[in-house]
Amino acid sequence: MSKLEFVENFFFPLIVGVLLLFSLLTVIFRKRCANKKIQKNYPPFKMCLRDTGLSLLAPLFFFPSALLCYYLSKHNYGFSYHAIAQYGSGYFIVSLFLITLVHDTYYYWMHRLLHTPWLFKKIHAVHHRSRNPTVLTFFAMHPLESALMAFSIPLCVVIFPVCDLAFNVAYAMYMAQAIYAHSGFEYFKTHTTSRYFTTSHSHNLHHQAVRCNYSYFYNIWDRCCGTLVSQVPSREEAKLGRVN
Ligand SMILES: [Zn+2]
Ligand SMILES: [Zn+2]
Incomplete structure (x- = not known):
């Protein structure tokens, strides 16, 4: 197995595994990490069990978008390419940044749509x-929300080389x-991170x-659309529409 194949096969499970392990450790050693906990109480055990089941099922519904990526790449559709050397490693890093920007735009507007009353009741309320x-809520x-979630990646392939x-x-x-974002703990919130990024706290x-x-x-779209808050808004503020 070449180095690249190793990275392609194991990068994804490795990163996810390490993060899950890290997050679970924070729950196990919760007394030591208590000062990093965002809401001081813990949700009921039943809720954690329900979230775990749904989170484990979700990757099944990512399949359509992953399959579409595979199909586009296999048939050389759009701007997909196979070797990093074709555009260089500098462009590879830039393309990752572009993917996150496209995903943010796609996700923000999809998320706003999911908060319209009918879609919220039928779909998004499950997450809320x-x-x-x-960490189990991630x-x-x-299932429909899981399926829609990752369609920004195949979308990128028709916009720029990936x-x-x-x-x-x-x-x-x-x-x-x-x-x-769902860990319930905040380790990275600083003046700079909360200025530009969606933190666990936000x-x-x-x-x-x-x-x-x-x-x-x-948090670019939240800033542009006036939906960014740094603390729970009061009922009066919410009523006045200061948070859409
Ligand atoms: Zn939401
Ligand atoms: Zn969430």
């Missing part, structure tokens, strides 16, 4: 049953961000206040 997310969502390996890295980045606020902080990786 957890008002105090844990993919606890309606290497096969970038597909794997992008899926790993999606997972990593989902695990971090996504936790989304689960508490519901109609704010819709972004995935960066």
Whole structure:
């Protein structure tokens, strides 16, 4: 097995495994990490069990988008390419950044749509049953939401060149961000991170206040659309529509 094949086959499960392990350790050693816990209490055991089941099922529904990526790459459709050397490693890194930007735009507007009353009730409410997310909540969502979630990656292939390996890295980045955002612990919130990125703290606020902080990786769209908050808004503020 070549080095590249090794990375392609094991990068995704390795990153996800390490993050899950790290997050579970924070739960096991919760007393030591108590000062990093965002909401001081823990959700009921029944809720954790339900979230685990749904999160484990979710990868099944990512299949259509992964299959579409494979199909596009195999038949050389769009701008997919196979070897990093074709455009160089500099472009490879730039393409990963572009993938996160496309995903953020796709996810923000899809997420806003899922918060319209009918779609929220039928689909997105499954994810919002957890008002105090844990690492087990990371993919606890309606199967249709799981299926729609990763379609931004095949979308990228028709916009700009994307290497096969970038597909794997992008899926790993999606997972990593989902695990971090739902961990219930905040380790990386600084003035700079909360200025540009969706932190665990800001996504936790989304689960508490519901109609704010819709972004995935960066908070650009939340900033532009006035939906970014840094604390749970009061009922009066929510009523006045300061948070859409
Ligand atoms: Zn939501
Ligand atoms: Zn969430």
